[in-house]
Amino acid sequence: MKKEIYDTYKVFTPTQPAINTFIERDIKVNNHLVDSLRTPGKQVVIYGHSGCGKSTLIINKLNQVYENTIITRCMKGMTFESLILDAFDQLGRFYSVETKTNGFKIAPEINLSYNDIKASLKLVELNKSKTITQKEFVPPQLTPQRLARFFGESKSCWVLEDFHKIKGEEKTRASQIMKVFMDMSLEYSDLKLIAIGAVGTARQVVEYDNEMNNRVSEVFVPYMSDDEIESIIISGEKLLDLRFPEKISEKIVTYSCGLPSICHQLCLNMCTNRNIYQTQKETTYLKMGDFEKAIEKFADEKSDSFKADFDKAIKVPNKSLRNVPKAIIKAALKVNKDEFSFDDIKYHIEFKDIPSKEIESKLTQLCRTDRGELLIHDDNSNLYRFNNLFLKNWALMQFRKEKEDVLNIRNRTDQKVIDRLLEIIEKDITDEYDVYIEEL
Ligand SMILES: Nc1ncnc2c1ncn2[C@@H]1O[C@H](COP(=O)(O)OP(=O)(O)OP(=O)(O)O)[C@@H](O)[C@H]1O
């Protein structure tokens, strides 16, 4: 049988949804999502920490259930109008100027109405300099109801990525679109809106009324289990005819901390380091040296983002007398356990007079993306943990550096920083980590 040849960049996809190496998620999550996609009138909210695999999961599942998908990527500052216009624009691929030529059997009057609106938008475009400057102009005919009809006729569903980035009044207005989709689903049973957000609860993604409760499915995507991460490696091995020795594969799993993108990036780095750009003619074995180079490259490329995340986490107003987030992170390190509780933090925190309420609220903040998601909270066990080993030990390194600065030790060069970080992480996952913690 002829071997199928895959491009390495299509197998290990650290910055894109995985298609070839897509690993089926936990059966409960999977069934919940697929049921919601299949149930007429059910709207869907997908939430979970950033990078846990929300987009990948929905894209793979939609491929199995829906013919057409329109994806709108929400960005900070986007308005209700810009969402409507983005969807309207993308729907253009189903609507033709010639009523007869559209392949989807779209009702002629709906097609006509689409093109009417489009024409009026064009007109505005022409006069833009004179009339509209600030807000996007939406023709009055283009109501959410009308938009829902355009979706319904073309049998497509609407995915709103990063919906949590829409804020304030715009969010309240945009959330109402979900209600419209719900109501209109009597007419069009395929009509569905899927909102995705990298946040801790579904309500942080979309604001919806209690009356909508049982018509919205809240699907939580957890971090990947070690077995799931390992499956990504195994899948990549098969597609590219590679072998990752068990020792290496274990290390990749440990370093990934449940984040599939780290796994993809490390595997990809190992491949490119060995000039493996496609499926191998003969089985190729990767070595520990490849792994070491891969991890160094990873840490080097990510060091700016570790720094940015850590800085976000410890940012306090200028006039603050003390830095509570910083004290919490230090305490979290001092606990020296994989997972820790609020009580652990309270016990180890250096300022004993901080009210419990404040510690609690700052802990919650540290789990948010605007605080670099330094910590993760597990709702079931009510325990916290560091997002990943890199961020954790970046923090540790900063605290140690602060101490050393006091002793007037010169700042290290970049390469040394990376070496140091990797050395500490290695200690963290093996032993001798206690000395570092004691010195805090
Ligand atoms: N089920 C899976 N099987 C294999 N790889 C996966 C899977 N899910 C996610 N990945 C990989 O993990 C990385 C992150 O996935 P994805 O972008 O889907 O996460 P996300 O939750 O949407 O992240 P964000 O919150 O940043 O939008 C990507 O590199 C993707 O290829």
Ligand SMILES: [Mg+2]
């Ligand atoms: Mg995503």
